[in-house]
Amino acid sequence: MNPDYEDPVILSSKKRTVEDFCTRIHKDMLKQFKYALVWGSSAKHKPQRVGKEHELEDEDVVQIIKKV
Numbered sequence: 001m002n003p004d005y006e007d008p009v010i011l012s013s014k015k016r017t018v019e020d021f022c023t024r025i026h027k028d029m030l031k032q033f034k035y036a037l038v039w040g041s042s043a044k045h046k047p048q049r050v051g052k053e054h055e056l057e058d059e060d061v062v063q064i065i066k067k068v
Contacts, residue, residue: 003061011056019052021062032066 009024018036022029030052037047040060047063056062 016056017052018050018054018056018062021056022052022064029064034065034067036065037063
């Protein structure tokens, strides 16, 4: 599945962690959060597996992996 570039998630410059990203999508998403895959300038590898505290940069692509 390709990223949705038409409807981006907008984060403030002070609240830009993966945790902030999850909360912006849905308040209960963090309960099921396992890790995230990030593509973009904040990632050292493409993709990089990150936790909730990872700080995102402009135009990063994020895929959330949930617990089963």
